[in-house]
Amino acid sequence: MELTSILKPEAVKIIGKATSKKRLFQSLGEVVSACYDLRSDDSVEALQERENLGPTGVGHGVALPHARIKGLDSVCGVFLKIESPIDFDSVDRQPVDLVFALFAPLDSGVDHLKALALVSRTMRDSNVCAKLRANTDSATLHAILTEAPSIQAA
Known part of the structure; x- marks a missing residue:
């Protein structure tokens, strides 16, 4: 599995700020709706349900929210860089x-876990995060993410 199969270039965005986690989830829902033809409300609700089980902020300024969504065919992702951290x-x-953020079909099983492991390895790389923070162009951010050294999942 590679990030290029999960993350569309148009699903990489830079936002000025999000006033709360809830507002951030709404922004994620809007992007996933536009890029992957999913209902924004369903995505936001699924993210919030998962977040209620425990926060998905993994440290060092990185969050990996994820959810399973009914009607989704394959794992997909959305990346947001927030100019004013929350x-x-x-x-x-x-x-x-x-x-x-990762969105997976309800019955994705191991594919969801592989995708989450791949994204986690990529976002744990301090060099990748430094490059992401140093750039302000969505296309460049997509290239950084999809060309990261930890690109291959087990």
């Missing part, structure tokens, strides 16, 4: 500015 209840209590 509180995300992260494990290290640091605000979040890099968000890679």
Whole structure:
């Protein structure tokens, strides 16, 4: 599995700010709706349900929200860079500015886990995160993510 199969170039966005986690989820829902033809409300609700189980802020300014969605055919992703970091209840209590959300079919099983592991490895790479933070062009951000060294999943 490669990030190019999960993340469309148009699903990479830079937003000025999100006033809350809920507003961030709404932004993710809008992008996933536009790029993958999913209902925004369903996506936001699924993200919130998953987040209620425990925060998906993994530390170092990174969050990896994820959800399973009815009617989805394959795993897909949305990446948002937030210019004004927000509180995300992260494990290290640091605000979040890099968000890679994953959406998977209800019955995706191992594909969802492989995608999550791939995204997690990519976003744990401090060099990748530094490059993402240093750039302000969506196409460049997509290239950084999809050309990351940890591109291959097990």
